[in-house]
Amino acid sequence: MKSTVQDLALFGGQPMFAEPLHVGRPNRPDKQAFFQHADDIWESAWLTNNGPKVQQFEAELAQLFGVKHVIAVCNATIGLQIAIRALGMDGEVIVPSFTFVATAHSLEWQGITPVFCDVDPVTHCMDPARIEQLITPRTTGILPVHVWGNICEVEAIQAIADRHGLKVLYDAAHAFGCEHRGRMVGNFGDAEVFSFHATKVLNTFEGGCITTNDDEVARVIRLMINFGFVGKDQVTHLVSNGKMSESSAAMGLSSLQAYDGFVAHNRRNYEHYRRRLADMPQLAIVEHCEKEKRNFHYIIVRVADDAGISRDTIVRALEAENVLARRYFHPGCHRMEPYRSYYPNAGLLLPVTEKLTDVLLCLPNSTATTAADVEGVCDLLAFILQHRAEIAQRSGGRA
Ligand code: T4K
Numbered sequence: 001m002k003s004t005v006q007d008l009a010l011f012g013g014q015p016m017f018a019e020p021l022h023v024g025r026p027n028r029p030d031k032q033a034f035f036q037h038a039d040d041i042w043e044s045a046w047l048t049n050n051g052p053k054v055q056q057f058e059a060e061l062a063q064l065f066g067v068k069h070v071i072a073v074c075n076a077t078i079g080l081q082i083a084i085r086a087l088g089m090d091g092e093v094i095v096p097s098f099t100f101v102a103t104a105h106s107l108e109w110q111g112i113t114p115v116f117c118d119v120d121p122v123t124h125c126m127d128p129a130r131i132e133q134l135i136t137p138r139t140t141g142i143l144p145v146h147v148w149g150n151i152c153e154v155e156a157i158q159a160i161a162d163r164h165g166l167k168v169l170y171d172a173a174h175a176f177g178c179e180h181r182g183r184m185v186g187n188f189g190d191a192e193v194f195s196f197h198a199t200k201v202l203n204t205f206e207g208g209c210i211t212t213n214d215d216e217v218a219r220v221i222r223l224m225i226n227f228g229f230v231g232k233d234q235v236t237h238l239v240s241n242g243k244m245s246e247s248s249a250a251m252g253l254s255s256l257q258a259y260d261g262f263v264a265h266n267r268r269n270y271e272h273y274r275r276r277l278a279d280m281p282q283l284a285i286v287e288h289c290e291k292e293k294r295n296f297h298y299i300i301v302r303v304a305d306d307a308g309i310s311r312d313t314i315v316r317a318l319e320a321e322n323v324l325a326r327r328y329f330h331p332g333c334h335r336m337e338p339y340r341s342y343y344p345n346a347g348l349l350l351p352v353t354e355k356l357t358d359v360l361l362c363l364p365n366s367t368a369t370t371a372a373d374v375e376g377v378c379d380l381l382a383f384i385l386q387h388r389a390e391i392a393q394r395s396g397g398r399a
Helices: 031-044 052-065 076-086 101-108 154-164 215-224 246-277 311-320 351-359 371-386 388-394
Strands: 069-073 092-096 113-117 139-142 167-171 191-195 208-212 283-285 299-303 360-363
Touching: 031 052, 031 246, 052 069, 052 208, 052 246, 069 076, 069 215, 069 246, 076 101, 076 167, 076 191, 076 208, 076 215, 092 101, 101 113, 139 154, 154 167, 208 215, 246 283, 246 299, 246 371, 299 351, 311 360, 311 371, 311 388, 351 360, 371 388
Parallel strands: 092 113, 092 139, 139 167, 167 191
Antiparallel strands: 069 208, 191 208, 283 299, 299 360
16 A cells, blocks of 8 residues: 555556556356357357347346336447337427436437436436426426436326326436336336446446337337338338347346346445445445345445545546546536537536536446455545645645
């Protein structure tokens, strides 16, 4: 461990970790289990287009979620775009700015105006109290995000949607395996979209799925992921290609087998971080609900206003030590193009978002993060905090 501030890699010392410690390192299932599925695919020469692995993956997911329809897709961004169309959203849709930019882009990309709504300071999910003031005659839907696996206030949001005749589509990219009042995510709103990107708790390299309990919505989505084909020659919709490949489904099936182990590992790391961070009043971990199913995948820390060191300086100091923490979600969609040019004053209605984008950081967690890694990252954070005044001074007064 380091003894003086000069030992920090930021000031020329040796990095504490020889190899980079990434946020977003994939959870990998048993190699043989994956290879067995890959071998089946090889032998069958059926590589995509609703093959047997995709069908099996969808069936296993439907059982896990307890939902009527699961449609596997090539990634969550395409999944969102297709679900938005299938639900007939148009005009304006209310969406948080505090999310990965894919959520807003999936609307704007198809000519729908994302109307940014502020979020709750504790859960970081859309604040239902802010929704109604954003509804106009052009509003057709609400697209909230279960950020970090925290579940949105689904009852309050549904009540607003019902009052105003709006569709609700959840971005559930972070919420695989989570539940709310005993009901699995996947069953809320008109549809939900999960991401199985490499960085997610369960991955299919790239991938995702759309879930719904509505037979008609599911029927339209199935057309929309496959060029609009009904049968061999007849096309009924102007749509896209959102199919998941068999190799992705193979990764999904083997990952489902390993999923409980992923969550147990994540949870041990989360508890470890929480224990250590309890001694650092400048850093508050965003807690996961422990009474209901959660995936414990995201370790999010809030830097206190009076910490005496900024989030960005902490991230720079960690990075120099090879701890590649991320500033999810910085700077907020409304500060990214094209939204920043379209709505330069959007931040005035988003005070909580503006704050969160400046004070949160995401620490490494996945099966690639060991207990020794967590201990090392926490030692480093404690050291940085202990020497925060000198760090600020040596960084040219930049706290
Ligand atoms: N909605 C929400 C709320 C989302 O968070 C996301 C995606 C979406 C929708 C859209 O889902 P998809 O269309 O992707 O299915 C990453 C992911 O690319 C993105 O999927 C994810 N959210 C977002 C939160 O994180 P970046 O730009 O931070 O990715 P990148 O390349 O910097 O990788 C992150 C870290 O992961 C790096 O430290 C390296 C590590 N990594 C990454 C990959 C791809 C690995 O170790 N191995 C890998 O294979 O967006």
